[in-house]
Amino acid sequence: xxxxxxxxxxxxxxxxxxxxxxxxxxxxxxxxxxxxxxxxxxxxxxxxxxxxxxxxxxxxxxxxxxxxxxxxxxxxxxxxxxxxxxxxxxxxxxxxxxxxxxxxxxxxxxxxxxxxxxxxxxxxxxxxxxxxxxxxxxxxxxxxxxxxxxxxxxxxxxxxxxxxxxxxxxxxxxxxxxxxxxxxxxxxxxxxxxxxxxxxxxxxxxxxxxxxxxxxxxxxxxxxxxxxxxxxxxxxxxxxxxxxxxxxxx
Amino acid sequence: xxxxxxxxxxxxxxxxxxxxxxxxxxxxxxxxxxxxxxxxxxxxxxxxxxxxxxxxxxxxxxxxxxxxxxxxxxxxxxxxxxxxxxxxxxxxxxxxxxxxxxxxxxxxxxxxxxxxxxxxxxxxxxxxxxxxxxxxxxxxxxxxxxxxxxxxxxxxxxxxxxxxxxxxxxxxxxxxxxxxxxxxxxxxxxxxxxxxxxxxxxxxxxxxxxxxxxxxxxxxxxxxxxxxxxxxxxxxxxxxxxxxxxxxxxxxxxxxxxxxxxxxxxxxxxxxxxxxxxxxxxxxxxxxxxxxxxxxxxxxxxxxxxxxxxxxxxxxxxxxxxxxxxxxxxxxxxxxxxxxxxxxxxxxxxxxxxxxxxxxxxxxxxxxxxxxxxxxxxxxxxxxxxxxxxxxxxxxxxxxxxxxxxxxxxxxxxx
Numbered sequence: 001x002x003x004x005x006x007x008x009x010x011x012x013x014x015x016x017x018x019x020x021x022x023x024x025x026x027x028x029x030x031x032x033x034x035x036x037x038x039x040x041x042x043x044x045x046x047x048x049x050x051x052x053x054x055x056x057x058x059x060x061x062x063x064x065x066x067x068x069x070x071x072x073x074x075x076x077x078x079x080x081x082x083x084x085x086x087x088x089x090x091x092x093x094x095x096x097x098x099x100x101x102x103x104x105x106x107x108x109x110x111x112x113x114x115x116x117x118x119x120x121x122x123x124x125x126x127x128x129x130x131x132x133x134x135x136x137x138x139x140x141x142x143x144x145x146x147x148x149x150x151x152x153x154x155x156x157x158x159x160x161x162x163x164x165x166x167x168x169x170x171x172x173x174x175x176x177x178x179x180x181x182x183x184x185x186x187x188x189x190x191x192x193x194x195x196x197x198x199x200x201x202x203x204x205x206x207x208x209x210x211x212x213x214x215x216x217x218x219x220x221x222x223x224x225x226x227x228x229x230x231x232x233x234x235x236x237x238x239x240x241x242x243x244x245x246x247x248x249x250x
Numbered sequence: 251x252x253x254x255x256x257x258x259x260x261x262x263x264x265x266x267x268x269x270x271x272x273x274x275x276x277x278x279x280x281x282x283x284x285x286x287x288x289x290x291x292x293x294x295x296x297x298x299x300x301x302x303x304x305x306x307x308x309x310x311x312x313x314x315x316x317x318x319x320x321x322x323x324x325x326x327x328x329x330x331x332x333x334x335x336x337x338x339x340x341x342x343x344x345x346x347x348x349x350x351x352x353x354x355x356x357x358x359x360x361x362x363x364x365x366x367x368x369x370x371x372x373x374x375x376x377x378x379x380x381x382x383x384x385x386x387x388x389x390x391x392x393x394x395x396x397x398x399x400x401x402x403x404x405x406x407x408x409x410x411x412x413x414x415x416x417x418x419x420x421x422x423x424x425x426x427x428x429x430x431x432x433x434x435x436x437x438x439x440x441x442x443x444x445x446x447x448x449x450x451x452x453x454x455x456x457x458x459x460x461x462x463x464x465x466x467x468x469x470x471x472x473x474x475x476x477x478x479x480x481x482x483x484x485x486x487x488x489x490x491x492x493x494x495x496x497x498x499x500x501x502x503x504x505x506x507x508x509x510x511x512x513x514x515x516x517x518x519x520x521x522x523x524x525x526x527x528x529x530x531x532x533x534x535x536x537x538x539x540x541x542x543x544x545x546x547x548x549x550x551x552x553x554x555x556x557x558x559x560x561x562x563x564x565x566x567x568x569x570x571x572x573x574x575x576x577x578x579x580x581x582x583x584x585x586x587x588x589x590x591x592x593x594x595x596x597x598x599x600x601x602x603x604x605x606x607x608x609x610x611x612x613x614x615x616x617x618x619x620x621x622x623x624x625x626x627x628x629x630x631x632x633x634x635x636x637x638x639x640x641x642x643x644x645x646x647x648x649x650x651x652x653x654x655x656x657x658x659x660x661x662x663x664x665x
Binding site for chain 2 (some may be wrong): 058081082085101105120162
């Protein structure tokens with residue numbers, strides 16, 4: 001059973017003129033635990049919308065999404081929220097750190113929605129996560145006192161701190177220079193290898209896409225092969241999880 | 251599984267953290283609430299003082315609750331003897347351990363001044379009158395026990411008479427000569443106007459001294475009204491007993507009329523004589539609080555829009571809509587409760603300042619020469635202010651909280 005299983009997923013939005021715009025069409029995709037997948041495609045191809053579906057930030061208008069066998073459509077809003085907080089870590093292009101909070105407070109934030117030991121030990125866990133990303137000395141720094149790369153590291157620590165089973169990164173290097181971007185991607189790769197979390201990254205950068213086990217291409221809301229021909233879900237079997245493996249599949 | 255206690259603690263911790271981080275905004279937004287609560291609390295307290303002033307004014311006319319007024323007259327050929335009437339009332343009062351009894355009778359005395367003889371309206375009372383009717387004495391003093399033993403009767407004069415005498419210092423043993431018709435020297439010990447008699451010269455004397463100050467024939471048709479201050483809960487029973495006892499000890503042709511003279515006597519069960527004033531003050535206070543709340547809503551809505559992206563991020567990292575709602579409301583409740591405490595503290599502090607107290611005393615009790623009993627700061631005013639602030643916080647918090655929860659997560663993150 002795949003960790004993430006999308007079947008015939010579609011997402012349509014109604015435009016102000018009353019017409020429907022189909023952003024995603026018949027998406028079939030499986031992602032295994034620990035797998036690293038890159039999603040590539042031109043701007044407006046539906047990459048972020050697909051990532052939002054996977055991360056339960058948005059709901060599909062069609063199809064079925066199972067996470068670890070759970071039909072997410074049947075979940076109440078609160079259960080979806082809790083599942084999202086527990087099982088997904090998000091890394092955004094613009095970092096999206098909480099303003100006015102220190103690095104450690106930002107990393108502690110997801111643990112405010114946890115219970116038991118995770119909640120009570122939140123400071124210790126957050127400190128450990130920041131040490132993991134090399135920011136053990138910057139715990140009390142505000143986002144404005146950190147460089148872009150450091151802010152993204154804080155965001156990665158925040159994504160990791162609840163030990164999610166999938167980390168979803170939407171152009172995580174988009175706001176960084178090349179060198180810093182590579183360093184951030186190396187970090188993301190290392191931490192997902194260490195934690196066994198699946199990593200799904202949206203990127204325009206072929207070099208970064210190549211770091212994944214598998215590359216998924218999107219064009220006009222459909223999964224396509226390298227030639228741009230729409231493909232069905234059956235044609236993109238998940239790659240076997242292999243720590244450190246690199247390669248491109250389409 | 252979620253643990254509700256941990257969730258609650260976590261939500262409160264989050265709300266507190268929000269307050270701490272946004273303290274600048276919170277302080278600015280709550281200035282209006284502090285002012286509104288201070289105004290509300292002050293208005294309630296002021297209302298209390300005005301009520302006290304009005305009550306004291308009523309009590310100066312009709313006595314404190316419960317005051318029984320006893321009038322007697324004879325329908326026979328001869329008038330009722332003042333001494334008999336007084337003895338009957340005193341005997342009855344002693345029987346029921348009523349310690350506060352005062353006669354009150356109006357007459358006129360002739361006073362010799364350097365410029366000639368004038369008629370002075372004179373009120374004869376007993377010692378407890380000042381307590382029973384909250385009589386203030388702006389200058390000098392009220393009667394004391396030993397005044398009744400003095401050869402020269404002690405008197406109090408009203409402000410008009412005192413001014414007519416040139417406002418002499420009462421410590422200099424100011425005397426007057428009363429023609430009764432033989433000259434009698436009286437000593438002025440205080441300035442007071444318990445009977446609020448006239449705008450002309452007036453005098454107060456002890457009832458036991460009255461016979462020394464008026465010709466005997468004046469007293470032939472003279473009568474007193476007798477006032478007894480009794481516990482309100484026993485007023486009705488005592489009224490009935492006194493009626494029976496006093497009537498029984500006087501000639502058959504005597505009519506004894508006993509009625510309650512205090513303001514509370516005309517108030518029915520459960521009625522509030524100050525209900526109208528309270529309603530008006532309450533409406534004004536409510537309006538002030540409403541304006542404060544409007545300011546708070548405004549700031550809350552503006553800031554929630556600024557914070558939508560942040561709310562989106564929190565939703566992305568696991569905050570449920572319910573949690574965001576709770577934190578937004580709790581943040582407002584905690585903040586406005588703190589503002590409420592500050593808003594209550596300001597008038598409480600002001601109430602203790604001597605200059606403010608003097609002004610309040612003049613405002614509330616000016617009509618009666620200042621309050622007899624300056625009430626402590628009313629606890630209900632403080633409580634009303636605090637509860638109102640917290641309630642406003644909860645209500646106002648609902649609006650941004652609803653906005654925060656209705657926004658789609660993905661839209662909020664991109665906001």
